[in-house]
Amino acid sequence: MKATIKIIGFDADDTLWVNEPNYRAIERQFFEILKPWFSEKEATNELFKTEMQNLEMYGFGAKGFMLSMIETAIRISDNKITSVEISRIIEIGKNLLNEPITLLDNVEMVLQRLQPNYKLILATKGDLLDQERKLVKSGLAKYFHHIEIMSDKKENNYRKLINRLDIQPQDFVMVGNSVKSDILPVINIGAKAIHIPYEITWLHEQHHEETDSSKFVTVNNLSEILQIL
């Protein structure tokens, strides 16, 4: 793979640092608030339903998640939730935005080793401000040329990304934890991809179809990509 690669795109959340477990922790606090009306299982389903209904309108990220929590709470409590409880939902959402960054294993060492030989970019579909803040807090900003914010991670979004970077698909490799978002659309447009599974995957990112794993590499730890790149 080494020979042709010019730019390495890194997914951020759950590839470089912990993210999904933070959302899960906030969800548990949210379910506590909803306890009088719904069981955790029902609340999980209802929240996911609201998120999916709003996804096209809100996109990905913490603010849309906060709005969907509020909407779900009002709906499933049948308007019985009070503004005090809604304030509490806003508060836990703000905590999510202010969460400290926990780097995954070996991240800094790997970036340090790759940076002299490649242009490294962060390619993420979160909210720009939020991802910039996380990058600064992570201390990793110095390794990245810039952040590419994508409204989604479908084939067309990657095509635009590669066009914007003024390279050919074969010059690009994407590294990430989501088969659906970081791997399949990338190999489908002729670029390369390295999959690093993470312990938790958001339901929306879960991939259930059979994938031809001969077309991409899977590693268990980020440090293993140094043997490939």
Add this chain to the structure above:
Amino acid sequence: MKATIKIIGFDADDTLWVNEPNYRAIERQFFEILKPWFSEKEATNELFKTEMQNLEMYGFGAKGFMLSMIETAIRISDNKITSVEISRIIEIGKNLLNEPITLLDNVEMVLQRLQPNYKLILATKGDLLDQERKLVKSGLAKYFHHIEIMSDKKENNYRKLINRLDIQPQDFVMVGNSVKSDILPVINIGAKAIHIPYEITWLHEQHHEETDSSKFVTVNNLSEILQIL
């Protein structure tokens, strides 16, 4: 100016299409909901205060605006606002996201004339998904090479933008309606700027210091930039 310019950056909201008046219309509906507790003037001040407090956390865009409306309503009603009314705030916020696009005068003609000679980009600090959607709805997507989403429009953000575009500051001209965001930071880093005032400016974007207007051009209508570029 013509000779050196390679890339033209266009601000989007209130430069290419109507935006601020849409926010004002939503605010009026919001104030209607708050009428039992506060006068419009007080509610305006309180909403602006909340927006400024949350700006660093939420950034710019409709979702942060929605969350700030909800927070303001709860605070100034002293927790008396009900979840039915909060639902209504979410609803008017969603209407804002789904607002049709109204192009400003001569926009399409100007882009059509400039596109063969320059790389045109949209440089905006809104939400990527929201701006992409507006661009598609506007029918202007074919004129733009891509959208550059900036977390803010300060000197450092423009420096990063120009670095990412692989050009020199003097190769870049920014066109926009906000002296504070589209003009001053751009000329301060050695790039060029053309100011097109718009009828309404959001309080946060209003610029009160004296500006040396010999350093940038002001035009009254977008079509006048064709005489400069």
